[in-house]
Amino acid sequence: xxDIYQTPRYLVIxxxxxxxxxxSQTMGHDKMYWYQQDPGMELHLIHYSYGVNSTEKGxxxxxxxxxxxRTEHFPLTLESARPSHTSQYLCASTQSSAGExxxxxxxxxxxL
Amino acid sequence: xxxxxxxxxxxxVPEGAIASLNCTYSDRVSQSFFWYRxxxxxxxxxxxxxxxxxxxxDGRFTAQLNKASQYVSLLIRDSQPSDSATYLCAVNxxxxxxxxxxxxxxxxx
Numbered sequence: 001x002x003d004i005y006q007t008p009r010y011l012v013i014x015x016x017x018x019x020x021x022x023x024s025q026t027m028g029h030d031k032m033y034w035y036q037q038d039p040g041m042e043l044h045l046i047h048y049s050y051g052v053n054s055t056e057k058g059x060x061x062x063x064x065x066x067x068x069x070r071t072e073h074f075p076l077t078l079e080s081a082r083p084s085h086t087s088q089y090l091c092a093s094t095q096s097s098a099g100e101x102x103x104x105x106x107x108x109x110x111x112l
Numbered sequence: 113x114x115x116x117x118x119x120x121x122x123x124x125v126p127e128g129a130i131a132s133l134n135c136t137y138s139d140r141v142s143q144s145f146f147w148y149r150x151x152x153x154x155x156x157x158x159x160x161x162x163x164x165x166x167x168x169x170d171g172r173f174t175a176q177l178n179k180a181s182q183y184v185s186l187l188i189r190d191s192q193p194s195d196s197a198t199y200l201c202a203v204n205x206x207x208x209x210x211x212x213x214x215x216x217x218x219x220x221x
Contacts (some may be wrong), residue, residue, distance in 0.1 A: 043200070090155055090156075
């Protein structure tokens with residue numbers, strides 16, 4: 001069973017605030033991903049990492065940044081949140097080269 | 113053209129019927145194909161993976177892959193109300209999974 005955790009689950013903040021969404025996995029997976037999903041819409045890849053000190057931008061342009069200092073931890077940061085950042089952010093990981101993903105429960109962000 | 117396209121929904125079937133979900137992809141380099149189920153307000157969970165042409169069965173679920181036609185499908189036999197969810201087709205291209213829009217399935221008792 002997958003063990004991947006995201007915090008906070010829900011966050012409501014004002015415009016201009018800095019936020020960090022946490023993602024941790026206990027499976028030792030090398031590959032980790034951040035997807036963004038608006039209600040009823042498809043998932044868009046915004047960041048991914050294939051290992052420590054390796055991060056890449058995904059297919060959807062995002063103003064967020066990520067870091068990968070430890071294998072198990074892949075936080076996402078928004079330096080100055082805006083209402084357009086309101087969305088659900090899903091973290092996922094895999095060890096397989098085939099790419100089956102295990103998802104965390106998601107962080108639902110609302111920026112007022 | 114989108115990289116992964118799913119048949120437009122929503123799809124409604126009666127309990128006990130077969131639900132058929134379809135997906136096409138554009139990149140012939142794709143090697144791995146997945147179906148995820150996403151309940152409303154929840155995150156996606158993997159239900160099927162398929163890597164070679166043909167059928168793969170797991171319980172009530174059967175995935176079908178035709179690389180020549182760039183087509184993947186999911187059949188759900190003996191559909192149950194608990195199968196009501198959005199089904200996401202995903203294609204792994206060079207280590208990254210690209211998802212379709214999803215097809216929302218409702219199974220009516």
